[in-house]
Amino acid sequence: MSIEPSVRVEDKLFYNRYLVDAGRAHIKVRPHTKPSPELLSMLKACPARCYELNDKGQVEITVDGCIECGTCRVICEESGDIEWSYPRGGYGVLFKFG
């Protein structure tokens, strides 16, 4: 199997249009010292790569590129790792094609 070229998700998100609701993240990660397995799985499962590990080994989220699929809600909401809502009306991703 050949070695995979790294896929830059940022480039993909650049195609999309967003109206960012500054200062009002619609998804919040519960403060933690050590992330749960569910939360850690989001580093790879999030299709917009919104979840990242900081230098203390905690999982952080930046919602600006979120495409509102709900994968993290399905994986992480039940355990209380995250709080998940839709963005306020009109905000968030704006699909031209869908």
Next chain:
Amino acid sequence: MIEEKFDAIVVGAGMAGNAAALTLAQRGLKVLQLERGEYSGSKNVQGAILYADMLEKLIPDFREDAPLERHLVEQRFWMMDDRSHTGLHYRSDDFNEEKPNRYTIIRAQFDKWFSQKVREAGATVLCETTVTELAQDAYGKVIGVRTDRADGEIHADVVVLAEGVNGLLGTRAHLRERPKPDKVALAVKEMHFLPRETIEARFNLKGDEGVVIEAAGTISRGMTGMGFIYANKECISLGIGCLVSDFQRTGETPYGLLDRFKRHPSVAPLIEGSEVKEYAAHLIPEGGFKAIPQLYGEGWVVVGDAAQLNNAIHREGSNLAMTSGRIAAEAIFQVKSRKDPMTADNLSLYKTMLDQSFVIKDLKKYKDMPALMHTQSQSFFLTYPELVSRAMQNFLRVDGTPKVEKEKTTFRSFIKARSWSGLFGDAFRLARAWR
């Protein structure tokens, strides 16, 4: 609070919500439809295939002005390993008919058109409004919704929850559980733009003819999943989806999977030189019949993806959404016509009517398929595609090996990979679940 009271509030403007709002408005009910997007369609994601029959029941002359892409004349199923695909293609000139049966569409554009029909029928459509929770009385009866607008509470006799696969409101009000990771698939999709003539040449199409490719095999890396390639007029919808629980288990990335699918030697020539204009992701209900939640209650009904109404085997969802939306609206209209209250007892008519439709009958037919596909994903998505590819290559490659030996080799490779009991077991389980 908005003082005005409505006969019905429809939450969401996708296929199910638009079908419900349109039907209710056509029957003369006072309808408010709420949509969180900038316009109806701006949050909606699908492959997408439109099934004409279900739309005809709502808008008989839709072909006159609906933004349709291509009518489908060909379906290709591909079983893929890393370097090949074994295909089953069906193409028929019968599909070049006066009223074609299936079309490709672009959801954001189609839904905008559909929403205009809803408005023309007399419904009030309020966009850029996120419903935050259901308003309930002291007894738990749903009496309306709360939104993120300043004067946010709005009342109605009944609320139609067409809030999509993620259905937050229903979960927040404890009407149903949040979908489990093994009951939903995450699909990612790109829109690849190419000149019309290029698409028609690459897919062997004339005029508005269209083709769909559904692909399964090693492209999903042993996970339960499928890839798809849909030809639109001037772009190709290309995507791949797998169960969320499989992504969680394997640590595969959705965009990595998409990238591999795009670079597959059978796929790459189809999209070569294209310009990508959008990247989207969406969840798809995959739990089938057994995952259908409670469909009605005191002052509410749930329709479409929010009710997990999706036929994963036939890749049908939007038609189930449209039909459930229409049937829910018809049930509400009947209750209303009798001047009865919107109680759970009375709204159970919706379930009775849905049970008699193809929606529940089809899902019931395949009720054991999701479990089979989800537990046997290694066999169905890795082992068999590789075996079939080796068998095909062995059959076709002319190298002086006697045919008897070739057949023996193929035969042995199947036994070695799955054993006698494994092969018969898989065949038996598949036949039983399909029945």
